[in-house]
Amino acid sequence: MSRPLPFVAEALDLSHGHVDLTHGAGGRAMMALIHHVFRQALGNPALDAGHDGAVLPAVPGRLVIATDAHVVAPLFFPGGDIGCLAVHGTLNDVAAMGAQPLYLSASFILEEGLALADLQRIAASMGRAAREAGVPVVTGDTKVVPRGQGGGVYITTTGVGVRREGVEVDGARARPGDHILVTGPIGDHGLAILCAREALGLATPIVSDTAALHGLVADLLHAAPEVHVLRDPTRGGLSATLNEIAHQSGVGMVLQEAAIPVRPAVAAACELLGLDPLDMACEGRMVIIVAAAAAGRALQALRAHPLGREAALIGEVVADGRHFVQMQTRFGGRRLVHWLAGDPLPRIC
Amino acid sequence: MSRPLPFVAEALDLSHGHVDLTHGAGGRAMMALIHHVFRQALGNPALDAGHDGAVLPAVPGRLVIATDAHVVAPLFFPGGDIGCLAVHGTLNDVAAMGAQPLYLSASFILEEGLALADLQRIAASMGRAAREAGVPVVTGDTKVVPRGQGGGVYITTTGVGVRREGVEVDGARARPGDHILVTGPIGDHGLAILCAREALGLATPIVSDTAALHGLVADLLHAAPEVHVLRDPTRGGLSATLNEIAHQSGVGMVLQEAAIPVRPAVAAACELLGLDPLDMACEGRMVIIVAAAAAGRALQALRAHPLGREAALIGEVVADGRHFVQMQTRFGGRRLVHWLAGDPLPRIC
Structure with a gap:
């Protein structure tokens, strides 16, 4: 529908750079971060359109929405990191409603001083998890909070899915004998x-x-x-x-x-x-x-x-x-x- | 579809109490917070079902999704607070895609030590804004981070809306003469x-x-x-x-x-x-x-x-x-x- 930004993003030192407050301020620095980190890792046509939201095809069936903030520490741990966890956690909430997840959104709260290399690694892990799951991150948001007001990075993902007729799973449906x-x-x-x-x-x-x-x-x-x-x-x-x-x-x-x-x-x-x-x-x-x-x-x-x-x-x-x-x-x-x-x-x- | 929790939530001292780490830990304390604060302020049948997500009717048209993290400081300011802002900000992103917003999700990252009275005031403002807008908060999530790792409260809202056929607004459609x-x-x-x-x-x-x-x-x-x-x-x-x-x-x-x-x-x-x-x-x-x-x-x-x-x-x-x-x-x-x-x-x- 929409074409990618023709805009040439400014360079970003992904090896040695750190997140600073301009990266969340809606200006050129934020565009550079989105381009070099998030779009590289998560890119798909809806996200690449570069809008404040995503326009997607009609969903054939009951809509399911689930959301989860992820604040895990440490950010990297044996078996995963906050990036893939933020994908899995929300997909599982959608699945637990008996639905097929279709789309994810991702909102990042970055703490000033976070190494860009760490953020890139987290975004890459997120992208890998989303691709493996077959569920694209179609829209997102980035905010930066001053040092000492965050935990490196917090990620809220929201999943939208479709539940077909006849599926009736619900926490209130357990019955004696089950x-x-x-x-x-x-x-x-x-x-x-x-x-x-x-x-x-x-x-x-x-x-x-x-x-x-x-x-x-x-x-x-x-x-x-x-x-x-x-x-x-x-x-x-x-x-x-x-x-x-x-x-x-x-x-x-x-x-x-x-x-x-x-x-x-x-x-x-x-x-x-x-x-x-x-x-x-x-x-x-x-x-x-x-x-x-x-x-x-x-x-x-x-x-x-x-x-x-x-x-x-x-x-x-x-x-x-x-x-x-x-x-x-x-x-x-x-x-x-x-x-x-x-x-x-x-x-x- | 589902009935409210028959569960009797434990008491919460909303006048003098503060958020502590148990309020985000998935146990009885979190249930009490959800019951006394969020459900009171935001309640609607989908949210009251108390699941990890919401099951909603089919949406007749193209789906629009937008998400926004809100990290404003101070939390209360002339004309509003982080609660109503988190509703308005995301509704406006959905509206900017030419869509009618239908549902919101809300994820809260609370900092240990936040006064429960402040959280209640924020949730009430959010509920008021959502009701005025005619768009319910159908599902949510709450995490608590230790003191010094947050900013009181951060709120990510995600909006889901429907765009009718024929609407084609898009950031790439400005033309000379417009x-x-x-x-x-x-x-x-x-x-x-x-x-x-x-x-x-x-x-x-x-x-x-x-x-x-x-x-x-x-x-x-x-x-x-x-x-x-x-x-x-x-x-x-x-x-x-x-x-x-x-x-x-x-x-x-x-x-x-x-x-x-x-x-x-x-x-x-x-x-x-x-x-x-x-x-x-x-x-x-x-x-x-x-x-x-x-x-x-x-x-x-x-x-x-x-x-x-x-x-x-x-x-x-x-x-x-x-x-x-x-x-x-x-x-x-x-x-x-x-x-x-x-x-x-x-x-x-």
Whole structure:
């Protein structure tokens, strides 16, 4: 529709330069940053048009919108960085609504002094994640805040998707007798961030599970349309996610501890640090609540996908007016899975 | 579709409390914040569903998406605050694409220590602005960053709108002979922020022009479908906006200084501070480039709207391979209207 800016952007020292306040001020310096960093990494016709927004084709079906601010520290961690995380996190929120993501927007809050090389690396990672997901970043915004008023870079992404008729996943649809699945081991992201931040030198390094799950979810919904709830257990981990669903649906849950997949390195690090893997954030896992009759089909579809190979049936929805999430422990006892007030770890995602 | 959380949110001391890290951690404290602050102020069925995203009806027409981070300081200023600004800024970006805004998302990055009373006031202002505009905030996200890593609160809003067939406004469509209009006096927002920040005690206080312009734009497009370009002159002001359009369209422009509306208080403050009103941000003005034959109709439609009463014809598009924006001064001379590298004022919007 529109052609790229014929404007010749000024040079930018990407190797040694730093973000300064002019880069967010709407003038030529901002244009240079957009041209040399964002358009190089994220470019597509809608973004290249250089407008304050994107004009896109009509969407055939119900519209889904999800938004997420990403403030993770450190900006780079084993398995990813804030760039790919900002793509994955929002795509997963759209997928958790049972929708196919179509477009992303990205807004950057940069802190004065951020190395342009770091920003370029983050933008490149974002572009790679968006291309792999098949979802372009069609519009964006850049602001710069003075030194000491930011955290290097914060990225808010918003995802727009389409949900086809007949899909009815919703946090309020869990019913007694439904089965609870998880698409893979839990807690990898939270522990990866914690270890990177505290420079804990574990024997087995823990790598974030950050990944885009909309392809996995599409396969799942195709095989098992009887899915009632989808949710990605990010902040607060599995325990917050399941408690939230229990409250929204007005049900209880009983988990089987032995069935919940946790990597040995994550379990060991949690043991060492006095943390519960159930409270640890994931960024590439989905919790699925599905009618019992379809659980086998759902599990099969998940395990056939590279991001769901370690999927597991971890428990069952039960009738419980108190909305308790309980867990049958390995030792035969039963304990409450608490919904914590908070999380001891800031800037986890 | 979904019912509100049956969950009873914990109490929150809105009079004396402060944001702490648990309010962004995905647990019960975050739920309490969402319930007592955001849902109270912004509530609507989609948001109240309490999911990670919103499911909305199908949109009949081309989809438009715009996003903007808002980092203004101070958070409260004469004429508005970061809350209503975050609504207006993004609605205006959607309107500048020739679209009708339908939905907003909002992502909050809160700094530990922010007074909950301030957050409540900001959320209330946002809710009021959204209701007045007829565009609900359908989904959101909240993160908290540690003290010293934020600026009180940063808000990214994303707007989704629909553009009907036949509307073809685009920054690359200005043509020699087109007329250039502005919907009201320029520079009020920039000067209001500057005066509030520096506590300049001017005789006549300057009030931000922050306002949602999609209603004005709809009236304009109805009366004058021959509009070629729409753009809101925010950061960098009129000079950056016109230079950008000149480059995108491959044209020049000639402005008439005497025709550009500037309030006396803004002109005086700029004189005093050595600033050019043309570089000062507006948050409730639109620049319009329209075929000459339709300029009269366009101006009439603008002036009939409360937000366009002071609309003016300020210049003309000319053929110029150098893409210069020039201005006929009051004294009969002609000067270049420069496109600054940056803006001396951080956190203006």
